Every structure is written in C-alpha cells, then in structure tokens.
Amino acid sequence: MTPVIMLILLSLSVSGQPERAMNRSKHTQHKLFKSNLVLGGNVYFGFIANHHVGMEIYNSHFPSLEISLIKATYGKKFWEQLYGYPWIGLTYWYSNLGTSPYLGSVHALLPHINFELYSTRKVNFGLRIAAGLGYLTKTFDRIINYKHLAIGTHLNFAGNIMFDIRYKANPRLYLTGGISLTHFSNGSFKLPNYGINIPAIHAGAAYQLNKPNRYIERRLYDPTKPFDFDMHHVFEIDFIGIIGYKNLDAIFGKKFLVYSLYGNIRKQISYKSRLGVGWDISYDGSDYKMLEKKQIIIDNKFSLIKTGVSASYGLAMGRLSFDFNYGFYIYLNDVDKADGAFYHKVGLKYDITEKLFANILLKTHWGKADYIGWGIGYRIKLVY
Secondary structure (H helix, E strand, O other): OHHHHHHHHHHHOOOOOHHHHOOOOOOOOOOOOOOOEEEEEEEEEEEOOOOOHHHHHHOOEEEEEEEEEEEEOOOOOHHHHHOOOOEEEEEEEEEOOOOOOOOOOEEEEEEEEEEEEEEOOOEEEEEEEEEEEEEEOOOOEOOOEOOOOOEOOOEEEEEEEEEEEEEEOOOOEEEEEEEEEEEEEOOOOEOOEOOEEEEEEEEEEEEEOOOOOOOOOOOOOOOOOOOOOOOOOEEEEEEEEEEEEEEEOOOOOEEEEEEEEEEEEEEEOOOOEEEEEEEEEEEEOOHHHHHHHOOOOOOOHHHHOEEEEEEEEEEEEOOEEEEEEEEEEOOOOHHHHHHOOEEEEEEEEEEOOOOEEEEEEEEEEOOEEEEEEEEEEEEEEEEO
C-alpha cells in the first residue's frame, strides 16, 4: 500500500520549491514551444522477495536495466503546475530474473510519471510511479515447468515505484540514483499467481535533448475548462460497472467471470483530491465451485452476492485520475473468510466526456490479488 500512501501525501504537498520558483517565468505564454524531451537510463541491482514459501527456490541477486524517453512538463496544462511540473514518459525495462532455470527473463513497457517531492537548485528528490505490461519468457506448465509457481501467463501487469535523486551536473545532464520496487502479476487471470516482487537499488543518468522551456506559472484559474478542477462546492457521484475474469484451469479446469457494480460519493477537498465513501455489490462465479470443493452446498446462488462499504479517495490529473478504496464486507460467506473481511481496490479512470469515463481496477485482499476488471462509469455532479 506504499504507493497509495505516497500519492495521498503528494496531494497535500506544496507544488514547487522556493529555490526552483526563482527560475520560473512569470509570463503565461511562450513565443516558441519545444519538445522538452529527456533521454534516460538506469541500471538496477536487486533480488526476488520471498513473500511465499514457494518462492524460496528463486533466491539470487541480479541486475536489470531500463531506457526511458521522458517529457519534462512546464505548465502547458494547469495540472502540471499543481503537481510541481512532473516528468512523464515511457520506459523499457529488462531483467533475466537471476540464475533460476524456471523463471526465464522479463521485458516490460512502463508509462510513468515522476513527481517532485523536494528540490534545491542542484538536487531533486522525486517519486516515480509506473504501470504497464510485462512479458515473461517462461510461465508455469504442469509438465515441463511445474516449479514456476510465480505466474501462469506470459503477459502480465507490470508496476514500479521508485524514490530517486536527480543531481543536475550541468544545464542538461542529470545523474540519478535511488531505490525501487518492481512488481509483476496477472491479477489471478490465470493461476498460479503469487506474483514477482523485485526490491532494488539503481543508478543512471538522464540527458535533456534540447534547451528546456521556461515554466509557465498561472496565477489565475479558469474554472470553466473541461476535465480540469472544479472550484465550486461539489459532490461527485460515480456509478461503475465492472467485468473481471478469473482463469482457474489449474484447479477446476474452468474459467469464471466476476460482475461488480460499485460507486463513490466524494467531495472535492482541493484542486487535486476528492474524499468520500464507496459501496459495491459483486458476484464471483468461482465462489460456488470453491464452496462445492469444500463440500458446502449452496441452494441459492444469490446468497453468494457480496456487498461492501469503503473509504474512498481520488487523485485527479486532468482527464486521468486514480481511485483508491479501502473497504470491508458487510456479509462474509465461507469463501470470503479465507481472505478476511477487508479488501482494497486501486482504479485508473480516463474521462471520455465530462460524465462518461472508462475504468480499470485491481481488487486485492491485502497483498493477494483477487481480479482485474474493466468497465464503464457515469458521473453525476451535485453543486451546492
């Protein structure tokens, strides 16, 4: 849950530092806009965390590497100023995952955003959050690779969180270093799915390809701009429908769907943040089979519908926003009791219109992934 905590802390921080503000332009227009592209690379050295007894056979330390193409924002959009002019980009990440003959190697493409936490004239302390897709060259196979218990699919979710330090060696060259955690999982799309977690340290460099633009610092804010932050007293009510997928071929030889309808009622508490409560109703098609395996017979499948309530937090960046829900089930059946009463959801939303949005979420029970779901949502704004 560290990424969630850091995002909330970030939303409460002050955009930009006094030392850096001296270099920002007081004008709101540029005569010439440039690409502000940065080319960077890092070398990692880490290991696979043994978060399950079945992962102990993968013990080893190994290097990884990445190459990134980055755009340094300068305030062209209002949210860029709110978040202290972050760097956004795309990273290619590679590792051979050590000496284990079972894991193979992994390739990943990671869109990312790097937020400034604190800076001086020469040094920047930042938090980078990345989420994308990873490809593992080997997976579990009950005949030829039965000791690969980490992941059951080639294509997986890939995530990375990094605390880094950038030292400005000259106007265009930065030296970088820090610590990170990289994660691969298929969200129980297909078992096994213990997931792969790689803590690591890293060092590298980044080079600005052209002379950077001056920062745009808006002193006035236009509240009528679409997909930006609403300064009025507003409650937002979101309704979201989700369909998830669970492949339990390794257990039952079948695949199951998960249906969920949930919502959030939140108040905007700052330009960045929305806080409130959530509710959800869901049906997991695999629950009936799990109970049947335990010789528990259910006459009415409607009794397997799960209901829950949660605390809800939203962090907005223009059309894109992150949703976090920490909840508990109102009623637990025998399947839920194995995972506990509490659940967590991390969602990513993209506004198609001002009322309609696309949504993808990951539901977990603490560190254990339950499913990944995709859906559509509708937003209602109540102004008071």
